[in-house]
Amino acid sequence: xxxxxxxxxxxxxxxxxxxxxxxxxxxxxxxxxxxxxxxxxxxxxxxxxxxxxxxxxxxxxxxxxxxxxxxxxxxxxxxxxxxxxxxxxxxxxxxxxxxxxxxxxxxxxxxxxxxxxxxxxxxxxxxx
Amino acid sequence: xxxxxxxxxxxxxxxxxxxxxxxxxxxxxxxxxxxxxxxxxxxxxxxxxxxxxxxxxxxxxxxxxxxxxxxxxxxxxxxxxxxxxxxxxxxxxxxxxxxxxxxxxxxxxxxxxxxxxxxxxxxxxxxxxxxxxxxxxxxxxxxxxxxxxxxxxxxxxxxxxxxxxxxxxxxxxxxxxxxxxxxxxxxxxxxxxxxxxxxxxxxxxxxxxxxxxxxxxxxxxxxxxxxxxxxxxxxxxxxxxxxxxxxxxxxxxxxxxxxxxxxxxxxxxxxxxxxxxxxxxxxxxxxxxxxxxxxxxxxxxxxxxxxxxxxxxxxxxxxxxxxxxxxxxxxxxxxxxxxxxxxxxxxxxxxxxxxxxxxxxxxxxxxxxxxxxxxxxxxxxxxxxxxxxxxxxxxxxxxxxxxxxxxxxxxxxxxxxxxxxxxxxxxxxxxxxxxxxxxxxxxxxxxxxxxxxxxxxxxxxxxxxxxxxxxxxxxxxxxxxxxxxxxxxxxxxxxxxxxxxxxxxxxxxxxxxxxxxxxxxxxxxxxxxxxxxxxxxxxxxxxxxxxxxxxxxxxxxxxxxxxxxxxx
Numbered sequence: 001x002x003x004x005x006x007x008x009x010x011x012x013x014x015x016x017x018x019x020x021x022x023x024x025x026x027x028x029x030x031x032x033x034x035x036x037x038x039x040x041x042x043x044x045x046x047x048x049x050x051x052x053x054x055x056x057x058x059x060x061x062x063x064x065x066x067x068x069x070x071x072x073x074x075x076x077x078x079x080x081x082x083x084x085x086x087x088x089x090x091x092x093x094x095x096x097x098x099x100x101x102x103x104x105x106x107x108x109x110x111x112x113x114x115x116x117x118x119x120x121x122x123x124x125x126x127x128x
Numbered sequence: 129x130x131x132x133x134x135x136x137x138x139x140x141x142x143x144x145x146x147x148x149x150x151x152x153x154x155x156x157x158x159x160x161x162x163x164x165x166x167x168x169x170x171x172x173x174x175x176x177x178x179x180x181x182x183x184x185x186x187x188x189x190x191x192x193x194x195x196x197x198x199x200x201x202x203x204x205x206x207x208x209x210x211x212x213x214x215x216x217x218x219x220x221x222x223x224x225x226x227x228x229x230x231x232x233x234x235x236x237x238x239x240x241x242x243x244x245x246x247x248x249x250x251x252x253x254x255x256x257x258x259x260x261x262x263x264x265x266x267x268x269x270x271x272x273x274x275x276x277x278x279x280x281x282x283x284x285x286x287x288x289x290x291x292x293x294x295x296x297x298x299x300x301x302x303x304x305x306x307x308x309x310x311x312x313x314x315x316x317x318x319x320x321x322x323x324x325x326x327x328x329x330x331x332x333x334x335x336x337x338x339x340x341x342x343x344x345x346x347x348x349x350x351x352x353x354x355x356x357x358x359x360x361x362x363x364x365x366x367x368x369x370x371x372x373x374x375x376x377x378x379x380x381x382x383x384x385x386x387x388x389x390x391x392x393x394x395x396x397x398x399x400x401x402x403x404x405x406x407x408x409x410x411x412x413x414x415x416x417x418x419x420x421x422x423x424x425x426x427x428x429x430x431x432x433x434x435x436x437x438x439x440x441x442x443x444x445x446x447x448x449x450x451x452x453x454x455x456x457x458x459x460x461x462x463x464x465x466x467x468x469x470x471x472x473x474x475x476x477x478x479x480x481x482x483x484x485x486x487x488x489x490x491x492x493x494x495x496x497x498x499x500x501x502x503x504x505x506x507x508x509x510x511x512x513x514x515x516x517x518x519x520x521x522x523x524x525x526x527x528x529x530x531x532x533x534x535x536x537x538x539x540x541x542x543x544x545x546x547x548x549x550x551x552x553x554x555x556x557x558x559x560x561x562x563x564x565x566x567x568x569x570x571x572x573x574x575x576x577x578x579x580x581x582x583x584x585x586x587x588x589x590x591x592x593x594x595x596x597x598x599x600x601x602x603x604x605x606x607x608x609x610x611x612x613x614x615x616x617x618x619x620x621x622x623x624x625x626x627x628x629x630x631x632x633x634x635x636x637x638x639x640x641x642x643x644x645x646x647x648x649x650x651x652x653x654x655x656x657x658x659x660x661x662x663x664x665x666x667x668x669x670x671x672x673x674x675x676x677x678x679x680x681x682x683x684x685x686x687x688x689x690x691x692x693x694x695x696x
Binding site: 012014015018019021022025026056057058059060061083084104105106108 | 476479480483484486487488489490491492494495498499502503517520523524567568570608
């Protein structure tokens with residue numbers, strides 16, 4: 001079974017590399033972005049199915065990026081990645097269309113489950 | 129010797145002023161004391177003099193009235209006697225009156241009307257008594273050498289001084305000269321009057337035991353008996369000041385040693401002066417009441433008042449002291465709470481910061497595990513990769529260490545200690561805490577730090593606490609996408625200025641005066657104590673915080689600090 005096509009967005013390069021490699025070991029198709037510009041280009045060019053998006057990016061607000069992604073392709077499922085348990089931000093994100101969230105440091109199994117669910121959701125929506 | 133006295137005074141002053149609460153207590157007591165005593169004293173003094181004055185006036189007018197009355201009675205009495213003699217001398221001639229029998233008839237008729245007439249005599253111009261009716265054998269008596277004869281030659285009527293007459297009873301004589309124009313001669317009619325009526329008049333003056341009333345002549349010889357000034361015809365010991373036709377009263381020391389109020393008035397048409405001496409006057413009683421009884425009452429009530437006042441003052445001061453202590457406690461507690469809150473905010477920031485390195489460690493370690501377990505990678509064949517992963521873990525740990533040490537360093541500086549610090553370095557340390565927050569909120573941080581500033585003698589921990597407060601406020605004001613500028617520079621020779629300028633929403637003018645008040649906040653969250661505590665800290669370090677702000681444009685908070693540490 002092919003695994004989801006994932007875009008990882010986080011400003012810490014070491015983090016994002018390690019996590020990407022861990023996902024690739026598990027057969028996910030992972031691309032990386034470390035800033036909002038690259039993230040948006042990647043969404044346009046690579047058409048990921050699931051975007052894992054860190055809310056604390058320097059410069060642009062994570063929520064703003066979420067909205068842009070959803071505007072580009074509303075079908076893309078976004079999983080919010082956040083270090084702090086700021087429930088308002090997460091709630092706001094969910095309201096703006098985010099599918100799920102995970103807290104850093106993550107449990108890889110939990111992330112995988114959520115990525116698969118997100119992909120299913122995407123295809124279920126496609127069928128509608 | 130003088131050194132000891134100076135020391136003594138110093139100790140007294142020290143005792144009253146050093147302890148502020150004792151100082152306050154005695155100030156309250158003194159103020160109350162003066163406030164109650166001074167008006168009381170003024171009122172007592174004024175009413176004393178006023179009262180005495182009134183009574184004195186009253187007394188004087190009474191004495192004056194009495195003397196005037198008596199004077200008028202005496203004068204009337206005398207003039208009445210003179211009138212009788214003048215009448216007789218006008219109606220009857222010298223020839224008629226020279227007749228002894230005729231004179232007798234006149235005498236006894238006169239005596240019926242005025243019983244106090246003792247004798248009546250007719251004297252010729254040589255001074256020889258030609259006719260005489262009376263108890264003595266005085267017909268033919270030669271009066272030419274007598275003073276009164278010489279007086280009467282000059283005057284037309286004469287009132288003699290008192291002399292001891294028949295049976296040593298005091299009498300006086302009235303004499304009238306009748307001119308005979310045809311012969312250029314004159315004759316004299318003379319009557320002796322006894323003192324009974326006069327004495328009666330005098331006795332009608334209301335007197336108590338220690339008082340006296342009498343008549344003296346111009347030379348000071350008593351004409352009537354006196355209680356305290358000597359016997360009749362003796363000279364009085366006190367000096368006679370010119371008597372007037374109106375009553376005069378003055379204070380005199382009597383022969384028996386007592387001070388008396390002496391009233392005198394001259395009797396018209398005579399050499400006589402009427403005197404009265406009053407020992408006790410009502411207003412001296414007042415004096416005694418005032419000085420004795422009132423003094424005791426005042427003293428006792430003042431004593432009681434002082435006693436109560438001490439109690440009240442002590443009570444007040446105790447309350448003030450307690451309130452001060454409670455306030456200090458409350459302030460210390462709220463400052464502590466605010467410190468904790470600021471550490472809390474720091475800690476939250478630190479936790480966020482540490483989370484990233486932790487997440488990295490998590491993924492690197494996780495990746496190593498995945499490589500070994502899932503990919504079955506041979507570690508010995510992929511040594512470099514694993515070592516690289518492990519090194520990244522170490523790097524992350526180092527990052528965490530920096531972060532935790534920064535927090536620990538800040539927490540350690542919670543105790544006050546004055547030392548020489550580089551203010552720019554202190555600022556950069558604080559910024560270290562907030563770097564990430566600036567980054568994530570996209571707020572531009574500008575530093576304009578004067579590197580030529582001297583070292584400042586102050587408390588690094590407290591200054592950093594204030595800077596943290598001001599910077600947090602700046603970040604909150606800007607929210608996102610603005611800028612914060614920190615400037616340091618010299619102000620004059622003795623001060624430096626640290627300014628934190630933000631492009632946030634600014635503070636409206638009417639709120640500006642409140643921002644340093646405790647518990648005042650425009651944010652929905654927070655204790656409202658940050659600025660008030662910062663203000664207090666800077667004030668205690670000998671400086672001040674200034675603010676300029678414009679609604680919609682932003683604010684500039686400036687800390688002014690002395691280079692040399694000075695207590696507030």
